[in-house]
Amino acid sequence: MQGNTFGRIFRVTAAGESYGTALQIIVDGVPPGLPITDAEVQYELDRRRPGQSAITSPRKEKDKVRIVAGVFDGHTTGAPVGMIIYNNDTEPFHVKQYAKVMERVRPGHADYTFFIKYGRFRDWRGAGRSSGRETACRVAAGAIAKKILAREGIEVRGYTKEMAGISARPGLTWDDIVANAETNIARCPDSEAGERMIAKTLEAAKKGDTVGGIIEVIARGVPAGLGEQVFDKLTAVLAHALTSIGSVRGIEFGDGFEEARRLGSEDNDIPYYNEKGEVKFKTNRSGGMLGGISNGDDIVFRIAVKPTSTISIDQMTINVIKKRNEKLVAETRRDPTIVPRVVPVAEAMAAMVLVDFLMMWNGYRSLRRDMEGPMLGQDILSAPNV
Numbered sequence: 001m002q003g004n005t006f007g008r009i010f011r012v013t014a015a016g017e018s019y020g021t022a023l024q025i026i027v028d029g030v031p032p033g034l035p036i037t038d039a040e041v042q043y044e045l046d047r048r049r050p051g052q053s054a055i056t057s058p059r060k061e062k063d064k065v066r067i068v069a070g071v072f073d074g075h076t077t078g079a080p081v082g083m084i085i086y087n088n089d090t091e092p093f094h095v096k097q098y099a100k101v102m103e104r105v106r107p108g109h110a111d112y113t114f115f116i117k118y119g120r121f122r123d124w125r126g127a128g129r130s131s132g133r134e135t136a137c138r139v140a141a142g143a144i145a146k147k148i149l150a151r152e153g154i155e156v157r158g159y160t161k162e163m164a165g166i167s168a169r170p171g172l173t174w175d176d177i178v179a180n181a182e183t184n185i186a187r188c189p190d191s192e193a194g195e196r197m198i199a200k201t202l203e204a205a206k207k208g209d210t211v212g213g214i215i216e217v218i219a220r221g222v223p224a225g226l227g228e229q230v231f232d233k234l235t236a237v238l239a240h241a242l243t244s245i246g247s248v249r250g251i252e253f254g255d256g257f258e259e260a261r262r263l264g265s266e267d268n269d270i271p272y273y274n275e276k277g278e279v280k281f282k283t284n285r286s287g288g289m290l291g292g293i294s295n296g297d298d299i300v301f302r303i304a305v306k307p308t309s310t311i312s313i314d315q316m317t318i319n320v321i322k323k324r325n326e327k328l329v330a331e332t333r334r335d336p337t338i339v340p341r342v343v344p345v346a347e348a349m350a351a352m353v354l355v356d357f358l359m360m361w362n363g364y365r366s367l368r369r370d371m372e373g374p375m376l377g378q379d380i381l382s383a384p385n386v
Contacts, residue, residue, distance in 0.1 A: 007356045218300050242303050
C-alpha cells in the first residue's frame, strides 16, 4: 500500500488501522532544539478525539500519545520524531458488528474500492486504513508543524463556516475566530449560528441521518515567496493535502468560485506600498497566493466536508462475495457530523504544507545572490532605443 508519506523536507509517514493495535507516526526533517512535549501534541489530539459531544461518535478513544523517538530532555534532537497512539476502544463486540457486514459494501465508504484494490486481505474492521481514525496521525504530526510555524510567527486557524445548511454570519474577523471558535462543540465563532448548527445536526441524528459542512482555514504571518512554479504551486500542494482527508469533497482558495462570476477589473488584488515601504494588497480575493506562490497576505481556503457515510438507516447495497444485491442494516457507531473534528485535521495538513515550503524557501533564499543587484533586463529597458 503506497501513499502513506507526505512532504519533501518535512516528511510525515503514518501507519495503523481503525481497530489495529496502534497508530504510528514518524516525522522526519524536524530541526534540532525544538521544545516539544507529549502534552502539546495531546492538546491537538484532544480537539479531534471522538466521544466528546452529542454530535460526535460515541467511540471512547483516549488518543493518548507518546513520543518515543527523536526527543531528548524535552527538545528535538534532529533525528526522526516517532509517536505512537494505542487504540483502546476496540472491544470484540464492536468487531463482531463489522464482521456481520464484512461482505457488504457500506454506501459512501471505501469498502468496494479497497476490496477491488486489496481483495480479501483488506482490514474490514471499522474501515481499516480508510477509516477517519488515521487522521489522528495527521494531527499529531501537525502539532509539531504548528510549533515550528509559531516560532516563525505563523499561525493556522480553522473553524466551521457552515454545517447542516446553517452558515456563520459574514464578516467574521481573525480575532472573532481566535476568541470564539473553540467555545462550542460546532467550532463556530458565531455562537448563535453554532447553536442552530448543533440543533439541526441533532435533528438529523434522531432520524438516523448525518450532515456535512464547510470549514474555512486561515494562515496568518506567512511570508511572501512560498511555493514553486507549475506543478508544485502552493495552491496545488494545499489542494493535495486537504483533499487527501477522506471526507473532503472540494476546496476553494480566497473568493474561490465566486471569482468566476466577476470581471477582471472587479477581481484583481491591487498592490501598493505602505508608509513603511512594504508591499500590501488592498483586497485578498486570491487567498494570499498569486501564481501559486504566497504573496505575504493571509492564506485563506475553504473545504467542503461530506456527511458521515455511516448512517442508521437501512440501505440497499451489494454483497461482493455472494455477488448479489442485499440490504445493509446499520449497527456500527457513527458521528452525526464529522465537520468539527475535521477542523484540527485541516489545520494540521495546512501546517505541514507550510512548514515544508518554508524550509524549501529558506534553503533556496540562502543561496541567492541577486537580491541587491538590478533586475535582469534592466539594462535593456534603459537602452536609448528601447
